[in-house]
Amino acid sequence: MTRQLVSVVGGKPADDANAATYDSVDPARTERVVARVRLAGADTFAWACGAAAAAQREWAQVPAPVRGRVIASIGRLVEANAETLARLVTEEIGKPYAEALGEVREIVDTCDFFLGEGRRLYGQTVPSEMPDKSLFTFRVPVGVAAVITAGNFPVAVPSWYLVPALLCGNAVVWKPAEYAAASAHALYRLFAAAGLPEGVLNLVFADGPATFAGLSAALGEGTVHKVGFTGSTAVGREIGELCGRHLQSPCLELGGKNPMVVMPDADLDLAVEGALFSGFGTAGQRCTSLGTVLVHESVHDEFVTRYAAAVRDAAVGDPAGAVLYGPMLDHRFAERYEEYLGWIRPHHTVVTGSSGRISPENPRGGFDGAGGLYYHPVVVDGVRPDDRLFLEETFGPIVGVTSFGELAEAVELANRPGYGLSASIYTTDPAAAFRFREGVGAGMVSVNNSTSGAEAHLPFGGNGRSGNGSRQSGMWVLDQFTRWQALNWDYSGRLQKAQMDVAEI
Numbered sequence: 001m002t003r004q005l006v007s008v009v010g011g012k013p014a015d016d017a018n019a020a021t022y023d024s025v026d027p028a029r030t031e032r033v034v035a036r037v038r039l040a041g042a043d044t045f046a047w048a049c050g051a052a053a054a055a056q057r058e059w060a061q062v063p064a065p066v067r068g069r070v071i072a073s074i075g076r077l078v079e080a081n082a083e084t085l086a087r088l089v090t091e092e093i094g095k096p097y098a099e100a101l102g103e104v105r106e107i108v109d110t111c112d113f114f115l116g117e118g119r120r121l122y123g124q125t126v127p128s129e130m131p132d133k134s135l136f137t138f139r140v141p142v143g144v145a146a147v148i149t150a151g152n153f154p155v156a157v158p159s160w161y162l163v164p165a166l167l168c169g170n171a172v173v174w175k176p177a178e179y180a181a182a183s184a185h186a187l188y189r190l191f192a193a194a195g196l197p198e199g200v201l202n203l204v205f206a207d208g209p210a211t212f213a214g215l216s217a218a219l220g221e222g223t224v225h226k227v228g229f230t231g232s233t234a235v236g237r238e239i240g241e242l243c244g245r246h247l248q249s250p251c252l253e254l255g256g257k258n259p260m261v262v263m264p265d266a267d268l269d270l271a272v273e274g275a276l277f278s279g280f281g282t283a284g285q286r287c288t289s290l291g292t293v294l295v296h297e298s299v300h301d302e303f304v305t306r307y308a309a310a311v312r313d314a315a316v317g318d319p320a321g322a323v324l325y326g327p328m329l330d331h332r333f334a335e336r337y338e339e340y341l342g343w344i345r346p347h348h349t350v351v352t353g354s355s356g357r358i359s360p361e362n363p364r365g366g367f368d369g370a371g372g373l374y375y376h377p378v379v380v381d382g383v384r385p386d387d388r389l390f391l392e393e394t395f396g397p398i399v400g401v402t403s404f405g406e407l408a409e410a411v412e413l414a415n416r417p418g419y420g421l422s423a424s425i426y427t428t429d430p431a432a433a434f435r436f437r438e439g440v441g442a443g444m445v446s447v448n449n450s451t452s453g454a455e456a457h458l459p460f461g462g463n464g465r466s467g468n469g470s471r472q473s474g475m476w477v478l479d480q481f482t483r484w485q486a487l488n489w490d491y492s493g494r495l496q497k498a499q500m501d502v503a504e505i
């Protein structure tokens with residue numbers, strides 16, 4: 001039986017009478033509908049923000065250590081339901097089961113980190129320039145966070161926002177990707193079951209235009225105080241402009257064209273393994289996926305030969321099995337990627353991978369019309385730095401290779417697309433690794449490891465076209481969901497004037 005899903009506002013189903021429906025399908029068997037979703041309109045989105053604002057006032061009164069205990073319960077519930085949730089993620093977006101289980105693990109890691117923060121959320125005591133006066137700082141919740149997330153990490157990435165936002169005493173309106181609605185709904189239910197008061201977390205299914213209009217109204221009404229967005233650079237720009245008009249700075253986590261540098265002294269087998277996982281894991285549909293391998297000219301031919309062989313051997317197919325990757329997330333992504341491939345074909349010599357759709361039962365024999373959104377892994381050599389393939393995020397299983405002569409040139413090439421999310425270097429020379437870290441504009445740098453697969457307690461985020469410099473994950477995200485409040489306390493019994501009554505020695 002197909003699941004029927006509606007938005008949940010204030011703990012109750014919120015169904016619009018005229019709601020359109022959206023079918024979330026299994027991308028491995030596109031004839032299978034995983035969930036039928038009723039999409040809310042802009043009014044419902046704005047109303048949810050108002051409901052959240054009302055619930056937030058009480059939630060903020062709950063002592064932070066008690067909120068931390070709710071986070072601990074969420075972690076325990078997610079852990080107890082990890083396999084069911086991971087299976088649903090696999091079914092709905094085609095992420096291989098082992099990866100989906102890892103994604104669920106990342107939620108538990110996030111809860112583990114933040115449950116303790118409930119007993120910290122430290123402020124500071126600060127010396128005053130005057131006697132008999134004390135200064136303090138406090139972290140205060142921002143209010144309501146509107147969280148809009150993509151579906152390639154349908155449960156882990158939302159938890160990066162939801163968990164710290166709730167811990168800090170905020171209420172949340174969460175708008176997940178429609179094509180990952182069932183996974184989002186399952187996660188919502190686990191959060192709700194952990195004891196969050198009604199209205200503190202609200203789930204709204206809506207399409208892009210309704211979300212934008214609802215968000216715009218809520219910002220105007222003053223019922224949204226922070227926007228968290230993970231998705232494309234183009235939409236991120238629009239969200240940033242909208243927030244800017246309301247004097248808000250959103251937390252934006254956008255695209256990437258992530259480079260991997262292979263130095264002449266690199267362990268080439270390790271580099272090939274890293275390039276295989278980061279280029280093709282999740283079918284190249286991570287914001288941290290590898291875009292271009294920058295290989296030193298002295299090892300270029302050897303690297304490309306080994307990489308092409310590894311890519312040719314990689315298992316692509318049913319995500320329930322042990323495969324490198326499964327289908328594309330959804331039709332939209334498959335269509336966009338096909339357009340891209342159409343452009344690649346006449347312009348490039350492909351080293352490996354027929355650039356088209358394939359059937360998992362017959363991965364080497366081309367597409368026979370079966371219903372999965374599967375694509376060959378493609379490697380393109382000799383990609384020039386002014387090429388579209390070098391400059392644009394592809395969000396599909398395709399990796400370009402470009403060679404370089406000096407490290408400084410590799411750094412310049414790594415920065416050229418103007419993104420700045422993740423970058424990696426394979427080398428055995430610490431000086432090269434440090435120089436690369438200093439020169440590269442990415443928010444996250446790896447040495448002898450993949451561009452993807454960040455750990456949940458380091459700052460995650462990018463610069464340039466990858467975001468506005470905001471960071472998610474770990475303690476750094478607290479600055480997104482709290483604001484600093486300063487307290488001056490004068491017990492001198494006189495009016496002491498700052499800058500004018502400074503104590504003399």
Ligand code: UN1
Nearest residue numbers: 153286287288452453454
């Ligand atoms: C994303 O694709 O939006 O570092 C996030 C990684 C994952 C998160 C990716 N932990 O690849």
